[in-house]
Amino acid sequence: MNCRECEDMLSDYLDGEVEAACAFEIEQHLSQCAACRTLHAELCQLVEAGQMLIPQMGGPSLTTHKVPPQKLATATVSSWSETWVHSFLNRYVEIRLTMPQFLAAVGLSLGIVTAIGWTLVQNSYQPGSVLSHMTSVSKDTGSQAKMVAFDPPAAPAQVERAVLIESIGRLTKSLDRRKMNWNPQIRRVFERNMAIIDQSLEECAAVLQENPHDAETEEMLLAAYREKLRLLQEFAAL
Amino acid sequence: MIRITRFPQCGLIFGFLVLSFSLTSLVWAAEAELSGNLSVFSRTYQVNPQTASLSLRGITGPITVTTAERNEIRIKAELSAPSAKLMDTQLDNKVQLEVLNDNSGPVRFEIVVPSRCTLDLKCIDGAITVNDTQGKLTVETTDGDITLHNISGTEVIARSTSGKVIYDGDISPQGNYTFQSFNNLIDLTVPASASFQLAGTAFTGDVNLGGLNIANFIPGSRKLIGSYGQGGGKIHLTTHKGQIRFHKKK
Structure with a gap:
């Protein structure tokens, strides 16, 4: 018997499911091969640990069958024993669980996945985050309702402000390239009026920094952003 | 040699x-x-005076609108620069006019419309004056004054970024009126018998009620709120650094 054959049979040997002749060959090989002896010892420890754990969970004893050393993470349920899944998993690890244990495991897994997903979503939709930014962009193509629905903690004014800033940013970039083609008078009008609005924005922002809950200033800030967008749209049409 | x-x-x-x-x-x-001479665009469009509408998008130059009870919209435009181009279209009672070339010089529009004509006038650099209309009115300019005189429509929107907004007209109990000048004066002359609710924002809080007894108005406040008379029509005002002045029509 070589090491590969011994590894394949070892699990059945531990379960007492091999014939006497085969068991004798395995024992012979184990007495000569240190590596397989180590594997045998590890499997014995694993079986013992499993047998100590299962009675504490209140279920029938867990039996380990085949345990190739490289694959230890796949489980199946006894009721699946006739399915192709079983035939596939039978090559690796088969852990027999009762239905309540299986349902508990599935529930626990779902709970963990849901918790992780929820945490990710919450973090992603904080103002200024990448996903929040992407949602703002999508609003510009007509999905404001979607953005509001996905961002319940944000006030409507904050949402509108974010959308306006996004639109303004895009139009400003576009106009920066095009305004060199305007006649000088139009360019002066644009820059003068932009300066007026930008100054308003700065003043409103300064007031809001001191008093973030100043509703009138928040309204004025929004009006300034709207006016800036209107202006950019007017000039973008040139 | x-x-x-x-x-x-x-x-x-x-x-x-x-x-x-x-x-x-x-x-x-x-x-x-x-090039020093003016070229003139002059055209008349036959319309139903009850349902007529005019949309004009200018760039530079004043726009003046007056009324006449005729079945037509008359437009005269003096183009100061040869590069200015006008595109006009008429679809039923809707007339659209647009100045196309952004490198054009001033275009002086003189427009005569039926009094109930709906007007949508936009201009970037130039004053807009509208007289005696009764239809829906939307007027926007970036760098010019807006003067609306003897207006009796129920929906009026007038916005200028750095120009004055001057309104002299009725305030209908069912009307909606929006006036905005970001950096300049908003001057409103309304009948003493008018009824309206006031809302909006004046960042500097510089509001002169001109003798109108507006209930619940808080002098010096950035938030404009109050009602006059029975409080029917809605007036919404927004200015950042401009002043707001009311006058009673005599």
Whole structure:
């Protein structure tokens, strides 16, 4: 018997499911091969640990069958024993669980996945985050309702402000390239009026920094952003 | 020394060059003269006076609208620069006019419409004046004054970024009126018998009620709120650094 054959049979040997002749060959090989002896010892420890754990969970004893050393993470349920899944998993690890244990495991897994997903979503939709930014962009193509629905903690004014800033940013970039083609008078009008609005924005922002809950200033800030967008749209049409 | 008698063709070439230069100068001078002149666009559109609408998008130059009870919209535009181009379209009772070339000079519009005509006037650099209309009115300019005189429509929107907004007209109990000047005066003359609710924002809080007794108004507040008379029509005002002035119509 070589090491590969011994590894394949070892699990059945531990379960007492091999014939006497085969068991004798395995024992012979184990007495000569240190590596397989180590594997045998590890499997014995694993079986013992499993047998100590299962009675504490209140279920029938867990039996380990085949345990190739490289694959230890796949489980199946006894009721699946006739399915192709079983035939596939039978090559690796088969852990027999009762239905309540299986349902508990599935529930626990779902709970963990849901918790992780929820945490990710919450973090992603904080103002200024990448996903929040992407949602703002999508609003510009007509999905404001979607953005509001996905961002319940944000006030409507904050949402509108974010959308306006996004639109303004895009139009400003576009106009920066095009305004060199305007006649000088139009360019002066644009820059003068932009300066007026930008100054308003700065003043409103300064007031809001001191008093973030100043509703009138928040309204004025929004009006300034709207006016800036209107202006950019007017000039973008040139 | 080269003698011209040895190259008689030189005289011909020299003469040709002088002649060409003179002709070119004449053409340039003529072009300069033409560009100083106004070209005029004048057109009349037949419309139903009850349902007519005019949408005008100008760039530079004043727009003046008056009314006449006729079945037509008359537009006269004086184009100061030869590069200015106008595109006009009419679909049923809706007339649209647009100044196309952004490098154009001022275009002075003089427009006559039926009094109930719906007006949508936009201009970037120029004053807009509208007189005596009764229809829906939307007027926007970036760098010019807006003057609305003797207006009796129920929906009025007037926005200027840095120009004045002057309104003299009725306030209908069912009406909606929006006035915004970011950096300049908003001057409203309304009938003493008007009824309206006031809302909006004046960042500097500089509001002069002109003797109107507006209930619940808080002087000096950035938030504009209050009601006058029975409080029917809605007036929404927004200014950042401008002043707001009310006057009672005599």
